[in-house]
Amino acid sequence: MTKIIPSVSVAYAGNGSSTKSNELGMRPMQERAYERRGEQYLLIKSPPASGKSRALMFIALDKLQNQGLKQAIIVVPERSIGSSFNDEPLSQFGFWADWHVEPKWNLCNAPGNDNGGKVQSLGAFLKSGDKVLVCTHATFRFAVDQFGVAAFDDRLIAVDEFHHVSANPDNRLGAHLGEFIRRDKTHIVAMTGSYFRGDAEAVLAPEDESRFDTVTYTYYEQLNGYEYLKQLDIGYYFYSGSYADEILKVLDPTEKTIVHIPNVNSRESTKDKIKEVEHIIEALGDWQGSDPATGFQLVKMPSGKVLRIADLVDDDQTKRDKVAAALKDPAQKNNRDHVDIIIALGMAKEGFDWIWCEHALTVGYRSSLTEIVQIIGRATRDAPDKTRARFTNLIAEPDASEQAVTEAINDTLKAIAASLLMEQVFVVA
Numbered sequence: 001m002t003k004i005i006p007s008v009s010v011a012y013a014g015n016g017s018s019t020k021s022n023e024l025g026m027r028p029m030q031e032r033a034y035e036r037r038g039e040q041y042l043l044i045k046s047p048p049a050s051g052k053s054r055a056l057m058f059i060a061l062d063k064l065q066n067q068g069l070k071q072a073i074i075v076v077p078e079r080s081i082g083s084s085f086n087d088e089p090l091s092q093f094g095f096w097a098d099w100h101v102e103p104k105w106n107l108c109n110a111p112g113n114d115n116g117g118k119v120q121s122l123g124a125f126l127k128s129g130d131k132v133l134v135c136t137h138a139t140f141r142f143a144v145d146q147f148g149v150a151a152f153d154d155r156l157i158a159v160d161e162f163h164h165v166s167a168n169p170d171n172r173l174g175a176h177l178g179e180f181i182r183r184d185k186t187h188i189v190a191m192t193g194s195y196f197r198g199d200a201e202a203v204l205a206p207e208d209e210s211r212f213d214t215v216t217y218t219y220y221e222q223l224n225g226y227e228y229l230k231q232l233d234i235g236y237y238f239y240s241g242s243y244a245d246e247i248l249k250v251l252d253p254t255e256k257t258i259v260h261i262p263n264v265n266s267r268e269s270t271k272d273k274i275k276e277v278e279h280i281i282e283a284l285g286d287w288q289g290s291d292p293a294t295g296f297q298l299v300k301m302p303s304g305k306v307l308r309i310a311d312l313v314d315d316d317q318t319k320r321d322k323v324a325a326a327l328k329d330p331a332q333k334n335n336r337d338h339v340d341i342i343i344a345l346g347m348a349k350e351g352f353d354w355i356w357c358e359h360a361l362t363v364g365y366r367s368s369l370t371e372i373v374q375i376i377g378r379a380t381r382d383a384p385d386k387t388r389a390r391f392t393n394l395i396a397e398p399d400a401s402e403q404a405v406t407e408a409i410n411d412t413l414k415a416i417a418a419s420l421l422m423e424q425v426f427v428v429a
Contacts, residue, residue, distance in 0.1 A: 025093025028225070029217040030055040037062045039213040041181070043162070044191045046217040048377025049353075052191045053084040056158050057099040061090075063156050063187060064131055065097065071126070072156040074134045081160060082108025082134045083328040084353060100132070107135040114138035119146055126151055137173050144176045153185040162192040181208050188212075193377060226382040233390040234376070238397040243268055243363050244279040250392050251341075253284055253307060255358045258342045258378050261313065262364035268396050269364075277313045277343050284309075284341075294326035295319055296339060308337075312344040327354070336383075355381035363394045 022031055033044050033055040042059070046052050060072040074085050085106070088099040103109070105125055107118045114136050122143040125133045135143075137159075144152070157180065159173075180186050190212065223229065239246035243262070251257060261276055262268035270276055281287060281299055284307060288298040297309040310327055314320050324347070332338040336356045360379040372391075379389040 021093060023094050024058075025090060025095050026055075026058060027051050029215075029222070030058060032217060033215045034058050034062075036213055036215055038067065040184075040187050041212040042187075042189045043209075043212040043214045044189065044217075045214060046191070046193060047219045047222045047380070048193045048374065049355075049381040050193075050217055050222045052160070052193075054088065054090075056160075056189060056191060057085070057088060057090065058095065059189060060132070060156055060158065061095075061097045061099065067187075068154070069156050069187060070154045071130070072132050072158065073122075073125075073140070073152070074132065074158045074160065075137055075140045076108065076134065076160045077137050078347075079108040079136060080324055080328065080347060080352060082106055082136075083330070084160070085132075085134050086330055101134055102130055102132075105130060105133040107133065107139055115142045119143045123147055123151075126155075141172045141176060144179075145172075149176065149179045149183050150185075152180065153183075156187045156189065158189040158191070160191050162190040178208055181211055193373060223380060228384060228386050229380065229382050229389055231388045232376075232380060233388065235390060235392045237392060237394050239394055240397045242270055243394055243396070244270065244276050244283075247280060247361075247363070247394065248283050250394065251280075251361055252359065253301060253341065256336075256340060256354075256356045257359040257361055258344065258354070258357050258375075260360075260362045260375060261343065261345055263345065266364050268394075273313050273345060274315065277311055280343060281309060281311075294339075295322040296326065307340045310339050310342045312342065312347045352378055353381070354378065355383040356386065357381065358386060358389050360389075360391045361394070362392070365393070365395055 021027055024031075024034075026034060027050075029046050029050045029052075033042070033046075033052075036042055037059045044052055044055060046055075056074070060074075063069045064072060076082055076084070085099075085101060087101060091098050104121070107121055110118060110121065112118060115138070118135065118139045119142045122133065122135060122139060123146070126147070140157075157177075159177070177188065180188060223232065237246075237250045247259070251259065259280065261273060264271060264273055281297055285299045285301040288300050288306060290297050291308065294308075294310075297311055299307045299309055301307060310323050312320060312323060314323075326332075327339065327342070329338075333353075333355070339354075342354070342357075357379045360375050362375055376391045379391060
């Protein structure tokens with residue numbers, strides 16, 4: 001039986017305003033950002049699921065068509081986020097052009113690591129007549145190191161998940177952006193759902209930040225304006241022993257859930273992530289094999305229902321890539337039955353778009369509020385018949401016999417304080 005978890009709950013009007021589109025097919029946040037499309041330096045602060053990717057498409061197309069820029073380079077922190085910038089038939093909804101990326105220029109889909117061939121591909125793109133390229137932060141950093149900032153003159157550089165940037169000199173992406181701003185021959189659009197970093201470093205130097213025009217769209221505006229989602233619950237569950245033995249007390253297999261297991265170096269980890277995943281799967285029911293098309297694990301519950309579980313923890317790169325590709329399949333985006341549970345470790349956080357997710361279940365404290373924002377954002381997508389979403393944090397109960405009891409209590413308090421702060425962000429933003 002699912003355990004009732006102490007939680008804070010926030011209700012929203014659900015008036016549908018944030019999902020309504022204007023005559024150009026833009027939702028309110030996108031329209032607000034598009035009004036500033038002429039700015040050379042633009043910072044978009046907007047929560048997960050508010051439509052930042054599409055807002056950038058509108059702005060980039062205008063800069064390419066009407067502002068004289070040669071090309072647009074979209075830079076994302078990890079390959080999985082590249083799918084957010086797949087082709088979109090924007091003209092079907094009233095805009096004057098469609099968004100298109102030639103397959104060879106979406107380097108997030110290309111094999112190999114972020115250096116080497118992908119950097120050479122970016123160099124070839126700069127010499128081509130094509131308009132849009134998508135790559136990771138890492139590939140972009142290597143490319144700037146190799147080709148220099150001048151190679152990017154008269155181009156748009158759009159940086160997704162901008163909180164990865166830091167004013168610290170050791171942050172290469174931040175250093176490069178400072179160089180671009182000083183040269184002043186590129187346009188930069190920065191996008192983030194949380195303009196702060198867990199390490200308290202400044203994202204930009206004050207003199208650089210002052211150059212940006214800012215568009216802000218708050219969590220309150222976003223969630224209050226949804227059509228379906230009307231309630232968000234944030235809860236905590238304290239456990240002792242192994243979390244794998246306790247997790248089914250809070251994991252409801254009838255809810256679409258993303259489970260983030262703890263980092264292998266954390267106190268909550270059993271130090272064997274593969275066995276942790278196996279234990280969770282076995283506890284849910286009888287394993288029926290894996291789906292040959294998607295790689296999803298098939299598990300038959302006592303009720304007879306077969307769960308489709310995506311394992312993003314598996315060390316086999318080929319298997320993991322197959323599962324990740326199945327989760328990104330654009331043909332399945334609106335298919336609620338495509339997958340039931342996703343188990344991840346470092347993946348499926350920022351930029352991961354699964355609108356059906358009802359429960360973000362996280363094991364272990366997260367000292368970074370940015371990470372908590374991103375994880376909660378996985379569940380706060382609006383979707384038909386989805387009226388409630390929740391975030392649950394499983395936290396190890398401090399054991400008075402531990403030598404590190406002080407550290408354990410502090411960690412627990414940090415997790416609760418961060419979660420409560422998130423609730424305040426929703427209420428007062």
